[in-house]
Amino acid sequence: MTHSPHRLRGKATSWAEKFEEMQKEEAGAPEPGFYTTVQWSKKIKRSTPQTQRLLRMAVEAGEAEVRSYRVQVALYKRPVPHYRLLKPSQSKRSSAGKAS
Numbered sequence: 050m051t052h053s054p055h056r057l058r059g060k061a062t063s064w065a066e067k068f069e070e071m072q073k074e075e076a077g078a079p080e081p082g083f084y085t086t087v088q089w090s091k092k093i094k095r096s097t098p099q100t101q102r103l104l105r106m107a108v109e110a111g112e113a114e115v116r117s118y119r120v121q122v123a124l125y126k127r128p129v130p131h132y133r134l135l136k137p138s139q140s141k142r143s144s145a146g147k148a149s
Contacts, residue, residue, distance in 0.1 A: 079118045083131035104132045111135070 084092070090100035107113035112135055117128040 079116070079131045080133075082133040083116060083118070084133070085129055085131055089132060107134065108132070 086097055086101050086104060089104060090097045093100065093103075095103070104113060104115075108115050114133045114135055115130050116133075117130050119126040120129045122129070
């Protein structure tokens, strides 16, 4: 029997964990300050792929937050990632020790 390359062999994922992860998606309108990648690309006047890359880097650096909201797309509600930039005091990275 071969194993799927997409699933880790060592850790079995339970249905309870899968459903718990799905429930974390926010429902309803996004909070103020959260925008989709397309909205961000229009705000900063960059292409969508470039904006996507910049947002992903900001999230990895702890300078942006991402939440998935269920948005009406055609006939279905789909989870769409929304991003919000964090103020320096809110980010995970500390400015302590930096010279001013």
